[in-house]
Amino acid sequence: MKIIVLLKRVPDTEAKILINQEGDGIREDGVKFIINTYDEYGIEEGLRLKEKLGGDSKVTVVCAGPEESTEVIRTALAMGADDAVHICDPALTKPNPFTIAEVLAKAISEEGFDIIFCGKQGIDDDMAQTQSILAEKLDIPQVNNATVFELADDLSKVLLNRRIEGGDEKVETSLPVIISCEKGLNDPRYASLPGIMKAKKKEIRGKNLADLGFNEVPSSGKSRILKWLPMPKGGECKMVEAEETVDTVKELARLLREEAKVV
Amino acid sequence: MGKDVLVFGEIRNGELKKVVKELVAAAAIITGETGGAIDAVLVGAGAEKEAPGISGFGLRKIAVVDDDAVTDYSSEGYAAVLASLVGEEGYGYVLMGATSMGRDLGPRAAAKVDGVMFSDCVEVRIDGGALVARRPVYSGKLFVELTPEGDGPVFISIRPNNIAPAGESGGSSEIAARPSGVDRAAIRAIVSEIVPLAGGRPDVTEADVIVSGGRAMKEEANFRMLEKLADLFGGAVGASRAAVDAGYAEQPIQVGQTGKVVNPKLYIACGISGAIQHLAGMRTSKVIVAINKDASAPIFEKAHYGIVGDLFEIVPILTEEIEKMLQ
Ligand SMILES: Cc1cc2nc3c(=O)[nH]c(=O)nc-3n(C[C@H](O)[C@H](O)[C@H](O)COP(=O)(O)OP(=O)(O)OC[C@H]3O[C@@H](n4cnc5c(N)ncnc54)[C@H](O)[C@@H]3O)c2cc1C
Numbered sequence: 001m002k003i004i005v006l007l008k009r010v011p012d013t014e015a016k017i018l019i020n021q022e023g024d025g026i027r028e029d030g031v032k033f034i035i036n037t038y039d040e041y042g043i044e045e046g047l048r049l050k051e052k053l054g055g056d057s058k059v060t061v062v063c064a065g066p067e068e069s070t071e072v073i074r075t076a077l078a079m080g081a082d083d084a085v086h087i088c089d090p091a092l093t094k095p096n097p098f099t100i101a102e103v104l105a106k107a108i109s110e111e112g113f114d115i116i117f118c119g120k121q122g123i124d125d126d127m128a129q130t131q132s133i134l135a136e137k138l139d140i141p142q143v144n145n146a147t148v149f150e151l152a153d154d155l156s157k158v159l160l161n162r163r164i165e166g167g168d169e170k171v172e173t174s175l176p177v178i179i180s181c182e183k184g185l186n187d188p189r190y191a192s193l194p195g196i197m198k199a200k201k202k203e204i205r206g207k208n209l210a211d212l213g214f215n216e217v218p219s220s221g222k223s224r225i226l227k228w229l230p231m232p233k234g235g236e237c238k239m240v241e242a243e244e245t246v247d248t249v250k251e252l253a254r255l256l257r258e259e260a261k262v263v
Numbered sequence: 264m265g266k267d268v269l270v271f272g273e274i275r276n277g278e279l280k281k282v283v284k285e286l287v288a289a290a291a292i293i294t295g296e297t298g299g300a301i302d303a304v305l306v307g308a309g310a311e312k313e314a315p316g317i318s319g320f321g322l323r324k325i326a327v328v329d330d331d332a333v334t335d336y337s338s339e340g341y342a343a344v345l346a347s348l349v350g351e352e353g354y355g356y357v358l359m360g361a362t363s364m365g366r367d368l369g370p371r372a373a374a375k376v377d378g379v380m381f382s383d384c385v386e387v388r389i390d391g392g393a394l395v396a397r398r399p400v401y402s403g404k405l406f407v408e409l410t411p412e413g414d415g416p417v418f419i420s421i422r423p424n425n426i427a428p429a430g431e432s433g434g435s436s437e438i439a440a441r442p443s444g445v446d447r448a449a450i451r452a453i454v455s456e457i458v459p460l461a462g463g464r465p466d467v468t469e470a471d472v473i474v475s476g477g478r479a480m481k482e483e484a485n486f487r488m489l490e491k492l493a494d495l496f497g498g499a500v501g502a503s504r505a506a507v508d509a510g511y512a513e514q515p516i517q518v519g520q521t522g523k524v525v526n527p528k529l530y531i532a533c534g535i536s537g538a539i540q541h542l543a544g545m546r547t548s549k550v551i552v553a554i555n556k557d558a559s560a561p562i563f564e565k566a567h568y569g570i571v572g573d574l575f576e577i578v579p580i581l582t583e584e585i586e587k588m589l590q
Contacts, residue, residue, distance in 0.1 A: 013520055013540050017404040026405070037521060098374065123520060125400050127382045132338065132370035141452035142338055144367045163515065164363040165275070166466035167459040169336070173452035183521045184514045221379040222413035226395065229406040231546070237553070237566045248570055249577055252552070253584035255568060260550045262472070262529040263496075263588055 001053050004108055005046040006118035007063040008036040009072045019228045035072045038119025040188035041181035045149055046117045047080045058082045060111055064100050077199035078191035089208040091217050098221025101133035106212045116178040120145045131180045141173045145182040264414045265355035266299035269348060273364050277309030279316055282360035284428035287320050289387050289421055290358055291429060296389035306344055308334045314438045320429045322436040332445035336364060337453040340445045342372035347444055349376050349416050361420040369418045378416040381409050385425045402520050402543030424526040460515050465499040467516055472498030472529045475518055478505035479534025479574060486512060489533060492582045495589060503535045519544035533574040537562025
């Protein structure tokens with residue numbers, strides 16, 4: 001089985017995110033970058049599937065992103081992925097999900113695929129679009145926010161749970177399919193030391209737009225960011241205090257009713 | 264590009280979602296400037312029953328689509344319905360809730376019609392004739408404002424609880440059934456069953472009030488205390504990741520970057536330090552109350568009201584006080 005795992009390089013969750021001087025993006029200096037948190041569940045699920053199936057199953061990581069993405073690709077290879085495709089082109093500095101989906105669709109089609117895993121969203125732009133657009137472009141079904149994944153023994157179908165408000169949807173689908181992973185699907189493994197050594201020898205195939213047959217940046221879904229804005233500071237916290245706890249809490253209840261008007 | 268707006272009237276468990284009236288209000292912000300009309304489409308089981316409930320909310324017409332192929336949700340089937348409506352009627356904008364359904368469906372439908380998608384928006388407006396949508400990025404650490412550049416239809420998903428819902432405006436809307444035009448056999452991924460969360464409590468993404476507990480809750484049984492307070496409001500109980508990891512609460516109620524993003528009117532954080540990943544999930548709450556033993560806990564930097572003290576002492580008193588108020 002040909003398993004594709006999508007990967008994105010994003011700022012660490014702890015990173016302080018500030019608008020850059022030009023006001024058209026974030027300041028990257030001093031920011032640590034990591035594998036998109038949700039993609040780790042995708043890598044893990046891909047590796048588990050390969051381990052279960054054995055034989056000539058293969059996990060290929062596909063990442064579109066700047067040169068520095070090699071680092072997160074190596075981490076995925078160290079976790080156990082077999083090889084990788086790295087789509088990197090100076091023209092792709094500020095891509096929208098439609099452009100990325102189009103580029104990924106081309107690269108993935110060239111690789112061949114039975115199943116694609118990815119994270120439920122990038123923790124940078126938080127759009128959760130690429131996987132569904134990619135599904136449409138590849139004309140395959142999508143299952144987003146998967147918390148349970150099971151492949152039937154005869155490989156004919158996939159059974160999944162996907163997280164929704166107040167519960168889970170059970171979905172059954174055929175292959176090929178793209179699955180975006182939600183927390184809870186699995187516990188991602190760490191890269192082992194032998195894994196890290198082996199990863200150095202694994203192949204990362206670099207591709208630019210021309211390699212993928214594009215003369216220009218594919219750009220359906222055109223849009224433009226007009227402005228970056230800081231998060232509003234939020235009001236000062238009103239600390240409620242009194243001699244006795246009971247009075248403090250009474251005062252809080254009163255404020256919630258009379259001032260905040262939420263009771 | 265058309266100037267009419269289509270509102271996706273999401274139906275869950277046979278009922279129209281609360282967010283739909285908020286979408287109608289957002290649509291009116293757009294048509295107020297562009298002069299377009301607002302229509303809605305309701306898809307799936309319950310569509311026919313629910314359509315009259317939004318008739319006369321400023322909608323011109325409501326399409327009701329409920330046949331075998333769309334009774335159960337599928338992104339493929341529902342995206343095809345939206346795409347055919349957009350194709351026939353030339354809508355310039357399609358609005359949906361930033362719910363699990365809206366977020367699943369929107370990008371696929373947008374891709375079908377060469378549109379663009381702005382997800383999880385908290386504000387829309389027309390500025391100099393162009394649509395501008397504001398959305399949080401980097402887990403709410405920043406906002407961006409986006410505008411479409413092509414001439415394809417613009418799909419927008421809007422976070423629930425952000426825009427005051429539309430009220431009745433008199434008159435009524437034309438309600439007409441419409442076939443889905445979808446072949447059920449051609450749909451590859453279809454929902455077969457919905458398994459509700461254990462406990463049957465309101466979902467954190469939908470509740471107006473959330474009482475959340477952190478590591479300080481010490482054990483699962485102590486969450487009953489939070490439930491009691493939440494129940495007074497018909498609210499939900501949430502948890503920090505530390506509480507989930509420790510086994511005090513279930514993952515589906517985790518609030519934060521790797522949990523749910525919530526936006527209630529009132530968020531009461533009990534024994535939660537306010538780590539950046541937790542704030543990522545709840546910082547847009549309208550009123551945040553923090554109860555924490557540690558006066559220097561970062562949660563107080565984001566809270567509107569704070570009490571420094573022991574939650575095990577404070578929460579029961581607060582419950583009692585609020586109960587009295589509501590009597
Ligand atoms: C990639 C990643 C993703 C993450 N995603 C999330 C997420 O989605 N959601 C999330 O919440 N976290 C997330 N975290 C974890 C986050 O960093 C924090 O570890 C977590 O939020 C801490 O939970 P807490 O506030 O309950 O616990 P703590 O930080 O341990 O805080 C407990 C607080 O309780 C107070 N306290 C103790 N006893 C009492 C008492 N009796 N009365 C009152 N106050 C008391 C303490 O003063 C303290 O402030 C993530 C972390 C990473 C690295």
